[in-house]
Amino acid sequence: MPLLDGFPATLEKRRMARILMCPPDYYGIEYEINPWMSRSRGAVLERARQQWQMLYETLLRLGAQVELLEPQPGLPDLVFTANAGLVFRQTVILSHFRYPERQREEPVFADWFRRHGFKTVRLPDDLFFEGAGDALFCGRTLFAGYRIRSDCLAHQEVARRIEREVLPLELVNPHFYHLDTCFCPLAPGQAMYYPPAFDEYAQRVLQERIPCLIVCPEQDAYRFGCNAVVVGKRVVLNAGCDALAGILSRHGYEPIQIPLDEFLKAGGSAKCLTLRLDGEDAAIWDG
DSSP: OOOOTTSOHHHHHHTOOEEEEOOOTTOOOOSOOSTTOOTTTOOOHHHHHHHHHHHHHHHHHTTOEEEEOOOOTTOGGGGOGGGGEEEETTEEEEOBOSSHHHHTTHHHHHHHHHHTTOEEEEOOTTOOBOGGGSEEEETTEEEEEESSSSOHHHHHHHHHHHTSOEEEEEBOOGGGOSGGGTEEEEETTEEEEOGGGBOHHHHHHHHHHOSEEEEOOHHHHTTTTTSOEEETTEEEEETTOHHHHHHHHHTTOEEEEEOOHHHHTTTOOTTTTOEETTTTTHHHHHO
8 A cells, every 4th residue: 555645734724525434344245236246255343443444544544533323233235324325515405215125214314414413305206316426526517327226307406406417327337327437527528437337328428527537447446446535636535546546647547446345246436435425525626
């Protein structure tokens, strides 16, 4: 892991991220709701705890403020806090999960946000919306994945609530069932993505609206290289994404690879394990 010494303290203070995480005390593969999950293979809890702790400590060293959600028995995917909702300033548009197995998480997330001073908004019950897993700001525009987990109509409702441009992107590969598994904003006008996860129209939208698009190599895409946490010029991603790490370095970023294979078994990685409480840097980009 690269040393983090030598970076200007002023940069760290200006770019300080506020992040929500949940320890993996009850994490496991207890059901199968995406192609990555297999109850027969399962997950090694002790290894998952070690990998989560490494991610947690790395984010602290990068200057992030990390807040913790208390894990709950019977909710193995609560650890994936990115799916709790979409944060926009002090408002959270709460998730409504497509699968009943994850719908049990909804009141836990809602209670945490209310107790921590956020205004909570729930979309109509007939609309599925899976939070920052499917909704990511790149500059002032919200890019929104739909079809596999979230509904396109839900994103239209989100646009009405936040009064921002929201561009729906159709996801077509079940292995990349959330937008954050195949698309990662790096800065206004700059992002990385895995094109085959999107239909042709969505690919054109991304190419037309984001001037600098970094293509993630296929082997690294399937290690969820795009499911990364961006803190300033540092990009924290799953280990084994060497080709993508080299590309990021050439674009002026410092990739930090952490082994997160136990979470890949559930279809998650670094980004899935975190929720930016500062709204994916939207507040900073707004100036």
